[in-house]
Amino acid sequence: MKITLLALALGGLTAAVPAVADEALPSNLLYDASKEKKTLWPQPVKNSGELKYNEHRQDLSKWPTLSYEDKRPTRKPEKVQLQEPLNGNIENGKKLAMNTQRGNCWACHAMPGDPQPGSGGPAFLNIGTWGYTDAHMYQQIWDRRVANPGTEMPPFGTNGVLSDQDVRDIVAFLQSLK
Amino acid sequence: MKTSARITAIALSGLALSLGAHAQEVYRDMTPTIDYGSKPQASDDTRHTNTYQYWKDNAKIDPARASSLTEFWTVNWKYKDAPFNDTLHGGHDAQDRGQELYKQLNAKGAFAACLGAKKGELKGLRLQYPQFRKDMNRVVGLEAMIEHCADKEGMKLVNGSYDNSAVSVYITAFSNGMPMKIDVSKGPLKESFENGKKLFHTKAGWTNFSCATCHVSVVGKNLRGQTPTTHYGDVAHWPTWRTKDELQSLHVRFTECNRNAGIQPLQLGSKEYTDIEVFMTALSNGYPVVNPSQRD
Secondary structure, three states, X not given: OHHHHHHHHHHHHHOOOOOOOOOOOOOOEXXXXXXXXXXXXXXXXXXXXXXXXXXXXXXXXXOXXXXXXXOOOOOOOOOOOOOOOOOOOHHHHHHHHOOOOOOXXXXXXXXXXXXXXXXXXXXXXXXXXXXXXXXXHHHHHHHHHHOOOOOOOOOOOOOOOOOHHHHHHHHHHHHOOO | OOHHHHHHHHHHHHHHHHHHHHXXXXXXXXXXXXXXXXXXXXXXXXXXXXXXXXXXXXXXXXXXXXXXXXOHHHHOOHHHOOOOOOOOOHHHHHHHHHHHHHHHHOOXXXXXXXXXXXXXXXXXXXXXXXXXXXXXXXXXXXXXXXXXXXXXXXXOOOOOOHHHHHHHHHHHHOOEOOEOXXXXXXXXXXXXXXXXXXXXXEOEOOOOEOHHHHXXXXXXXXXXXXXXXXXXXXXXXXXXXXXXXXXXXXXXXXXXXXXXOOOOOEXXXXXXXXXXXXXXXXXXXOOEEOXXXXXX
């Protein structure tokens, strides 16, 4: 990191400061490049003065961290236009929306059949009757900051969490909730 | 100083300045900061979630509120603490283990002195942390200091390990009932507090969440199986025994918070986690230490 910073500073003397390359990670992450998932988590082991490190289920180092060395900015809000027709798969959309490790929409939004509905955002039990266009929903899931800069909703498209087809499928599922 | 050396020094300081300016310019989404004041304390929660009235006294927790599916979060998990919770749990085993290790470490009295215990007195020692150490030139939490001082005695107690936290539980328990009190109104602790406050509200990870996303913006909302509680009054019971059968220090918990929020965890004892620890400790000022303790 130090070498990168120096390079950045030197670059800054002659031109605008370039974006930090993805491989320039802060030095104080729980991270092991030689592991498949790369991101590690610490596990205390009873009656031991050492920690056991396990791989997390995904590489989280790809997004900005809380490290003071991290010079990656928050990705800017992306305004997108849905290319019609929607061609969304309702069943797959349901699998993405009601899955804790994928879209995880149900963490905040109540959805039909969930015995412990989330209340962090509006309930989506009948969102298909609200009159939203597919394009509006697509934008909201891709990056809701375009409409509301202070939103707590993750920018699923901008941050590369869900693909174009993933978002289409979720829009189709939400429109089917009536 | 020779001229060439002086020019180099000037150039280097210029570099440092431009680096500093660059660091300021990196744009990060933030959750708006609430008013924490310059001398925060646990009771300030009345300005935030206004649940302080329900958890300020461990001995007077309302059982009906604590068992209510919609209201339990307003008790801020304090029904897990003694005297409301009178069960024996893994935290007590850790306390015993901590005592064994402490006796080995402090055979000559140097370990207690290294931690800052006057005449080996452990009562109140927990309240002195986090603190700025001139000799180490940084702010340290109790667990970081246990690692540092154990190392001097030839024992490896990695920050966040079971044995490190066990020693911390043993030491912390001597301060049971004593109100937390760190002064963040001046000096390095103020700087650490301000940094921690900013970090707590800085968005990160694939979710673009900050700590405050859950503990300020959607506090008290149901996130399916979880309901985030206030971040006030939360530090007085750490390290704690988690019901998944794991003894966790506050920094180990931070790595779990980070992962739950889709954010890359940092090293235990890092400046970042220590700053957040200072911030959260100040928000527990005035709240009594409870340890051993248990949490979900």
